[in-house]
Amino acid sequence: MLEFGQTQEKPAVAGDLVRDVTEATFMSEVIDASNEVPVIVDFWAPWCGPCKTLGPQLEAAVTAAKGKVRMAKVNVDENQMIAGQLRVQSIPTVYAFWQGKPVDAFQGAVPGSEVKAFVEKLAALAGDGGLGEAIDAAEAMLAEGAAADAAETFAAILGEEPESAAAYAGLVRSQLALGNVNEAASLLGAVPAAIASAAEIEGARAQLELARQAANAGPIGELEARVTADPADLGARFELAQALHAAGRVEEAVDALLAIVARDRDWDDGAAKKQLFTIFDALKPNHPIALKGRRKLSSLLFA
Secondary structure (H helix, E strand, O other): OOOOOOOOOOOOOHHHHEEEOOOOOHHHHHHHHHHOOOEEEEEEOOOOHHHHHHHHHHHHHHHHOOOOOEEEEEEOOOOHHHHHHOOOOOOOEEEEEEOOEEEEEEEOOOOHHHHHHHHHHHHHHOOOOOHHHHHHHHHHHHHOOOHHHHHHHHHHHHHHOOOOHHHHHHHHHHHHHOOOHHHHHHHHHOOOHHHOOOHHHHHHHHHHHHHHHHOOOOOHHHHHHHHHHOOOOHHHHHHHHHHHHHOOOHHHHHHHHHHHHHHOOOHHHHHHHHHHHHHHHHOOOOOHHHHHHHHHHHHHHOO
16 A cells, blocks of 8 residues: 555645745755745845736736745845845745746746746756555556555645546545445545536546446346347347446447447437447546547448
8 A cells, every 4th residue: 555645734824935034044945945845035124116016926926826836935135145146136036946047037026917927937856755656556456456445645645736637536436446435425526616526527527427327227137138129129228238247248238229329329318329429438538449439430420
């Protein structure tokens, strides 16, 4: 099992991310610290009007970055040597440090959108802090059948990044793999608004719908017999598709649904088409069954 982050730290707050820095602490708080996370340095003074606007904008953007960037505030009246070394000639002046070196800068007050873009660009330099690797590891656990370990890892990732659509959907899918349909439904009912429409979340919703259907799926043998006896019984063929999917025979389920569309694309208010899209959404976008099935469906609908 992967224990992402190893320790359960408290969420970063403004006091942790934004600090007043002096000549005595500049080396540790900016140069050394920038080897771990990018640091923005705001050169300001109490008498500077534009500084009073820019400073809060920077602080808000840094706080929104949730620890991917830190900010150091340097009062030039009290720390003239640092300002001189960096050739700060007017204020506000903002420098960005990464890996011990200045990598970007700007002078004067700028629109809030530019401040946000500046901070986001700097945050991207440090990557995602290992979230991508942790998600890949959790997905591997889930694929190998270690659903409990995958669920714990996805939950740990969400502790670091609550709005990670990939991790949230992974946690839902892990609960489904464990047979915890109600828990999966509760998670989807509480999904953060910012990621509610993400493709990963939509895929998890589709998997939940299919899991609910599986609980009521009929015996495959009996349904196959009904279809053989009456190939025009599209209701039996639809139930067979649901049963096949519940048994893990996904491609056969898709073929059964395509056969319904071939006979009557609008049968039961397009139920077969809707079921196909649910299956496709539940699969990865590049899954061979989804790619092949979508092509076949398109050829039937637009022939």
